Amino acid sequence: MAYQVIARKYRPQKFDEVVGQRAVATILKNAIEADHVAHAYIFAGPRGVGKTTMARILGKALCCEKGPTADPCNECNACTAIQTGDDIDTLEIDGASNRGIDHVRKLIESAAYVPARSRYKLYIIDEAHMLTKEAFNALLKLLEEPPAHVKFVLVTTEPQNFPETIRSRCQRLDFRRISTNDMVDVLKKICRKEKIEISESAIDAIVRNSRGGLRDSQSLLEQLRSFSQDEITDADVNSVLGAVSRDAIFALVDAVSDRDAAEALGNLDTAVMAGVDVGQYLAQLAEHLRSLMLAKVCNENSPLIDETADALKQLKTQAENFELDTIIYAAQLLADTRHRVKNNPHSRIEAEMLLVKLCRLEDLTPLGDMLDRIERLERRLDGRGAPAVPQPGAGRQGVSAAQTRHGASYTDNVPPPQAVSEQPSAAPTLSSDLNESWPAVIGIISKKGTTGAMLAQGKFIGASDGVLRLGSSSETVRKRLENNKDKLEKAIEELVGNRWRLKFEPIEAVTAAGEAGELHDEPEQTAVPQNDSFVDQLVQAFNGIVMKSQR
Amino acid sequence: MAAMSFSSIIGHEDTIRRLRAVIRNGRLANGYIFAGPVGVGKTRTAKEFARAILCEQGEDDACWSCVSCRKFEHGNHAGFEQIAPEGAGQQIKIQQIRELQRRLAVSSADGDHRVVLLEPADRMRPTVANAFLKTLEEPPAGVVLVLITAQPSMLLDTIISRCQMVRFAPVGRDEIRRMLVERYGAAPEAAMLAAAMSDGSPGRAKKLFEGTIAAERDDVLDSIMMLTETNSPDLVARLLKKIGKGAVKTTEQRRALRELLTLMLYLFRDILTISKADEGYPLYSADRRDAIRDAAELFDTPSLLEIIDLLVDEIGLIDGYVDIEMMLDDLVGRIAQIKESRSISTK
Numbered sequence: 001m002a003y004q005v006i007a008r009k010y011r012p013q014k015f016d017e018v019v020g021q022r023a024v025a026t027i028l029k030n031a032i033e034a035d036h037v038a039h040a041y042i043f044a045g046p047r048g049v050g051k052t053t054m055a056r057i058l059g060k061a062l063c064c065e066k067g068p069t070a071d072p073c074n075e076c077n078a079c080t081a082i083q084t085g086d087d088i089d090t091l092e093i094d095g096a097s098n099r100g101i102d103h104v105r106k107l108i109e110s111a112a113y114v115p116a117r118s119r120y121k122l123y124i125i126d127e128a129h130m131l132t133k134e135a136f137n138a139l140l141k142l143l144e145e146p147p148a149h150v151k152f153v154l155v156t157t158e159p160q161n162f163p164e165t166i167r168s169r170c171q172r173l174d175f176r177r178i179s180t181n182d183m184v185d186v187l188k189k190i191c192r193k194e195k196i197e198i199s200e201s202a203i204d205a206i207v208r209n210s211r212g213g214l215r216d217s218q219s220l221l222e223q224l225r226s227f228s229q230d231e232i233t234d235a236d237v238n239s240v241l242g243a244v245s246r247d248a249i250f251a252l253v254d255a256v257s258d259r260d261a262a263e264a265l266g267n268l269d270t271a272v273m274a275g276v277d278v279g280q281y282l283a284q285l286a287e288h289l290r291s292l293m294l295a296k297v298c299n300e301n302s303p304l305i306d307e308t309a310d311a312l313k314q315l316k317t318q319a320e321n322f323e324l325d326t327i328i329y330a331a332q333l334l335a336d337t338r339h340r341v342k343n344n345p346h347s348r349i350e351a352e353m354l355l356v357k358l359c360r361l362e363d364l365t366p367l368g369d370m371l372d373r374i375e376r377l378e379r380r381l382d383g384r385g386a387p388a389v390p391q392p393g394a395g396r397q398g399v400s401a402a403q404t405r406h407g408a409s410y411t412d413n414v415p416p417p418q419a420v421s422e423q424p425s426a427a428p429t430l431s432s433d434l435n436e437s438w439p440a441v442i443g444i445i446s447k448k449g450t451t452g453a454m455l456a457q458g459k460f461i462g463a464s465d466g467v468l469r470l471g472s473s474s475e476t477v478r479k480r481l482e483n484n485k486d487k488l489e490k491a492i493e494e495l496v497g498n499r500w501r502l503k504f505e506p507i508e509a510v511t512a513a514g515e516a517g518e519l520h521d522e523p524e525q526t527a528v529p530q531n532d533s534f535v536d537q538l539v540q541a542f543n544g545i546v547m548k549s550q551r
Numbered sequence: 552m553a554a555m556s557f558s559s560i561i562g563h564e565d566t567i568r569r570l571r572a573v574i575r576n577g578r579l580a581n582g583y584i585f586a587g588p589v590g591v592g593k594t595r596t597a598k599e600f601a602r603a604i605l606c607e608q609g610e611d612d613a614c615w616s617c618v619s620c621r622k623f624e625h626g627n628h629a630g631f632e633q634i635a636p637e638g639a640g641q642q643i644k645i646q647q648i649r650e651l652q653r654r655l656a657v658s659s660a661d662g663d664h665r666v667v668l669l670e671p672a673d674r675m676r677p678t679v680a681n682a683f684l685k686t687l688e689e690p691p692a693g694v695v696l697v698l699i700t701a702q703p704s705m706l707l708d709t710i711i712s713r714c715q716m717v718r719f720a721p722v723g724r725d726e727i728r729r730m731l732v733e734r735y736g737a738a739p740e741a742a743m744l745a746a747a748m749s750d751g752s753p754g755r756a757k758k759l760f761e762g763t764i765a766a767e768r769d770d771v772l773d774s775i776m777m778l779t780e781t782n783s784p785d786l787v788a789r790l791l792k793k794i795g796k797g798a799v800k801t802t803e804q805r806r807a808l809r810e811l812l813t814l815m816l817y818l819f820r821d822i823l824t825i826s827k828a829d830e831g832y833p834l835y836s837a838d839r840r841d842a843i844r845d846a847a848e849l850f851d852t853p854s855l856l857e858i859i860d861l862l863v864d865e866i867g868l869i870d871g872y873v874d875i876e877m878m879l880d881d882l883v884g885r886i887a888q889i890k891e892s893r894s895i896s897t898k
Contacts, residue, residue: 005580008689047712085689096681097652127709130681157709216712222580223715227572239565242718261827269833275565275720277586279704342704346813346863348750349820353859356827360852477877 029070040152044159045175048215059090063118096130128154177212257321261359434463471507562722571611586703587719590752601666672698673705721751
């Protein structure tokens, strides 16, 4: 007999042989024994977990010459024909290739005829989510009230793509991802039968990489065996998976915790030169960060922790080098990079940047600690008189600051209609008078994508009566700004609190270039208040610098 | 001329050793995915794989003398075909898959192997890929389907799950350099830059080596060193001239722009890594190590991270609707600005 791949050779032939789908198997067996088999089923679940296999077994159970039985003989003509997909009454249809209404019409026609030799005609429509809307609709009547000899199984990985009307006419059975333990057992059994030598850790690596799909794991095993003479080494597994060893990832995170960028970059280079895919490398790092996080927050018996005792110990030790917030922030940076790496030919450079960034991470201090520090500081200051900087909204000084900023004047005894504390949470941070705050506004906006950068090319002419006038010598620039007007207006509104209508005007070229540049340069007011002890102490407490001050 | 065919491929020794073992052991799978960066030799390897599978000698490499091998060489082997995207959308179309299925269903007269290459396999819409699933899982006897892609993440899970993944790593720099020196008579230093900039692609390395890449790199590097906010328009003008300025953005211009920005990206990446990594860490411009080190003095790490981010973003935008002049203006201006603010703050 011709060589058969593992996934096909070990395709289960009985209900009880299907791994990890006990619930579905039980339902079907009971239905057959009680003669309550529904006329239409939806088998839904991820790839490679046994849906099509189960459908074929159902076919055998219904059509077996010794049946209907929950335990088909696998020997009679009907059983063997179904197994090889050659049966004339159990029809396996590729829903993705035969998705049109014409295919369905043919099916409906053929359904009217009684089966050639078996009790039932079973239509297994694989990849059924690919049927067109019209095809689904044409099926509706038949699905609701098929002739007594007709049964349907719609097999799919994407049941959500079925129309409601189809779903309501079928009994839906959900197939689950196969658990790690089940998969390990299956692979071990196959390896024993096929006389393949393989280590536990190699099986573990295969299973980890198969994301719940049994067929995925079998394909991998098949692939590994196809070139090694029935002895599979860990190195083979890692190189076929394009993965790095777990030790290498541990070493990488050690380098990050030492803030040793050279070491981290070297780790990446070694991996890439060994043929590891950058995406895979980042995926493994992501998984490791998750493990670190779990090791930090879960207790050892948590079902979330799926580690050997040794690995867990190693994780816990490593986790001690990081604050939880740092791990979470690192994971965010990583997620961002992984997003960027998709479909990006410069994935290696992105990964290098990430490692440099990770090695620059200051350990994040929990917010609670920070607040404690501030409180301590304030208490110390209380002993030596009032703080030099007014607290927002408190006291007369604060109010007058708010007044001047809004350009309105209030009499002293009338409280301002809009106290600082009453402003919405997304409070504008800059002066609403653009003549004053434009350099700052453009500074912020220009960093937000190309449209913002484009805005910076406009020359500021003036702002009055709710109209902001910008000039540019280039018609292209004006046109593009005009096209994005609404977005830009909104962005400015977010910063200064009120809506300015944008107007773009042509101006002469020379001045435009010169002045647009100048605007960028305009130094921000950075007069540091001298001899201000509170500010000094703040600077010390946060280990920071004064970037800007405003009265 | 025995067993000469796999040996013409640069690099990938492990992969080839495995593929040959598969043929030797008679354990061919139905579906393979050859995944790896552009230009590293996936298609070449796939063709040699096919040639060896089809060879009548039944060895693990083609004999080049049997009828099958001769037919293969002349491109008229009935058991071998390649499917490529068609039409304006450059997609593999449903008709192509249906016709393939029809052809495969008619069993070959002698029951021999048939090998089909699909490339690039990611250029298949989900509907088409779905129509392909059944064939991929249980094709007629003797059929081997090889899906070639530089972006395996674009393939459906259900496709990947039915295939054996064969990964192609970038070819090592040293191997590429050796190839350039041995096959194309390159001088070792010139070969080094081309090899490093090729990202592990022998084909790209050859092209870079034959072009004027080193001179261009030096030019761009010098410009970056001298760049100030006042002279940035000059640089933009020079770059535009290089690309070939024009009102219409042609494919040619896009390619030139992409090459230029990539060159800048590689330079800034070198500048970033040289200050961080060990001495032996690979640089794209290893031959200008000193100049790169000088440049590293002019930028701090956050600025470099910002510039690299910016470059990657802009490269991603090239195929979209952008005004080249404006893009360069903005880009160079920003780099100059970042550079100047740094020099002020260190003074």
